[in-house]
Structure formats: C-alpha cells, structure tokens
Amino acid sequence: MITRIDLNADMGESFGPWPMGADAALLQVITSANIACGFHAGDPDVMAQAMAVAVENGVGIGAHPGLPDLQGFGRRRMQIAAAEARHLVAYQLGAAQAMARMAGGQVRHLKLHGALANMAAEDEALARACYEGALAVDPEIIVMVISGTAQARAAQALGARIAHEIFADRAYTEDGLLMDRRLPGAVIHDADEVCARIIAMLKAGAIITAQGTHLPAEIDTICLHGDTAGAVALAQALHAALTGEGVSLKPFDGPRAP
Incomplete structure (x- = not known):
C-alpha cells in the first residue's frame, strides 16, 4: 500500500466573465494545483487569483500548458512540430x-x-519536445507525467525530476491510456466508485483498467479535474477516504530520473 500521495487538480480555467470550476474550494483540499496558462483556458487575472489562493493554502503551483484552442478547451487534437511544441510549452511556463x-x-x-x-x-x-521546452526554462522543474506512458519514458530519458500521475475520475484502456471522453463510462462521477478504485490502485501499486486488468505503475499523485461536475465533493470524499486508510497527503518531492 502506498502511504504517501499528492492530490492534484486542474484549475484556473475560467476566462474573463465566464466561470469554470470551483478553484477556491478545491484549493482547501488538494496539495498541488495545475493552473491553465491562457492558451486552452484562463487569463492573467484568473491565473493571478488562483495562484494567490494556492500560496495562501500552501498548495504546490504547477503550469498547465495546452494547445492554443480556447473554443475547444484544448481538447481537440492538432498537428504540431517539435519546435512548435518546445516553444508552446516554454512560452506558457x-x-x-x-x-x-x-x-x-x-x-x-x-x-x-x-x-x-x-x-x-x-x-x-x-513528449520529449514539450519537456525540452520546459527544462530549457527551468532545469529543476518537476515534470508530472501520466504513469506508464510515453510521457514517462520521455521525461526519464531527459533525466528530469518526475511525478507519476494516475486519474481518479477517468477510466483507463487496456494499454494504460485514458479512455476517450466521448465513450460511455470514460468520466467517473460517483464518489464511492472513485474512492474504491483509487484505494485499490494504491494497494496494488497498479493502474486498474476499465476491464479490471492490473498494470503495474509508479504512483506519486492523483488527479481530479476541476471542471468535472461535483469536483469539490469528489475531492473531499477522496481526501477523507485516503486519510481514513492512513495515507498521508503531501506534495510530491519529484526525484530525478535515474
């Protein structure tokens, strides 16, 4: 059983007068915040507010760069060259x-x-191009990667500091990738189900797919999406479930890849 874990959430995703998420409430529960940088969501005022509240609550601040697609919320794929990826990430960081x-x-x-x-x-x-952009700006930055994927392999190859992430409210395919949001059951809203599957993953040291397959994985942090309906209640329930199992909630250290 993993006994220390970080709880992170994506936030800072409002834009001007259009609100999204419940950042202030989530920042009372989580230990790390991934804050949008203005390309897929967010703006300077939203970033400033989210970061100020994060500082007040002792929550670790993370940059959350995305594709330049406000209308699609950064969830629509586009072709991007390696140089563009480096610059895109460096700019937002x-x-x-x-x-x-x-x-x-x-x-x-x-x-x-x-x-x-x-x-x-x-x-x-x-992934390597993206992380090269980040490391060129800050060689000591911790790269949060989706555990067991090409992201992790790229960060390891670069010798970066790494935090391996699993998702509380997203279902996994058999190859360890996130299930497409358009598919039934891809996003999990039931708090009891979320808590049970995360506790099971921490006990197994593995990602558990939608089919029940166990894929051994390194786990340093658990993600909740700030724009998911009921995100605050979900975060509170997971926080309580983890502490009830004796798990300590603390920001990750981000050891450097061997």
Whole structure:
C-alpha cells in the first residue's frame, strides 16, 4: 500500500466573465494545483487569483500548458512540430512563472493539458519536445507525467525530476491510456466508485483498467479535474477516504530520473 500521495487538480480555467470550476474550494483540499496558462483556458487575472489562493493554502503551483484552442478547451487534437511544441510549452511556463512570482510563490511542476497531454502520452518524440521546452526554462522543474506512458519514458530519458500521475475520475484502456471522453463510462462521477478504485490502485501499486486488468505503475499523485461536475465533493470524499486508510497527503518531492 502506498502511504504517501499528492492530490492534484486542474484549475484556473475560467476566462474573463465566464466561470469554470470551483478553484477556491478545491484549493482547501488538494496539495498541488495545475493552473491553465491562457492558451486552452484562463487569463492573467484568473491565473493571478488562483495562484494567490494556492500560496495562501500552501498548495504546490504547477503550469498547465495546452494547445492554443480556447473554443475547444484544448481538447481537440492538432498537428504540431517539435519546435512548435518546445516553444508552446516554454512560452506558457514563462507566463506561469511570472504570475506565480507576483503572488509570492513559484512554479514547482509542469503538467500538459488535454489533447496535448494525450498526444504526448502516445508519442514519445512529442513528449520529449514539450519537456525540452520546459527544462530549457527551468532545469529543476518537476515534470508530472501520466504513469506508464510515453510521457514517462520521455521525461526519464531527459533525466528530469518526475511525478507519476494516475486519474481518479477517468477510466483507463487496456494499454494504460485514458479512455476517450466521448465513450460511455470514460468520466467517473460517483464518489464511492472513485474512492474504491483509487484505494485499490494504491494497494496494488497498479493502474486498474476499465476491464479490471492490473498494470503495474509508479504512483506519486492523483488527479481530479476541476471542471468535472461535483469536483469539490469528489475531492473531499477522496481526501477523507485516503486519510481514513492512513495515507498521508503531501506534495510530491519529484526525484530525478535515474
């Protein structure tokens, strides 16, 4: 049984007068926040507010770069060259660093968003380009990767500091990738189901697919999506379930890959 874990959430996804998620409430529960950098969601004011509240609550701040697709919320795939990926990630990380400093904090980690993350989970060359962009800006940044995917292999090959992530509210395919959101059962809303499957994964040290297959995996952090319906209640339930099992909730250390 894994006895120490980080609980992270994607947030900072409102834009101007259009609200999304419940950042302030989630930041009372989680230990790491992945904050949108303005390309797929968010804007400077939203970033500043989310980061200020994160600092107040001692929550680790992460940059959450995505594809330049506000209308599609960064969840529509697009073709992108390696150089573009490096620059896209470096640009958004720089913005996150600036806003974090204004809030009296710093960016500890980086996590790719949406379609960019899914593409990088399948394509090691793309993942490597993204992480090269981040490491060029900050060689000490912790790269949050989807455990067991091309993201993890790319970060390891670069010798980066790594945090391996699993998802509380998303179902997995047999190859360890996230199930397409358009498929039935891909997004899990029931709190009891979420808590039971996460406890089972931590006990097994494995990702458990929708078919029940156990895929051994490194697990450092658990993700909840801030835009999922009932995200706050889900986070609170998972927090309670984990602590009830004797699991300590703390930000990850992000050891460097061997």
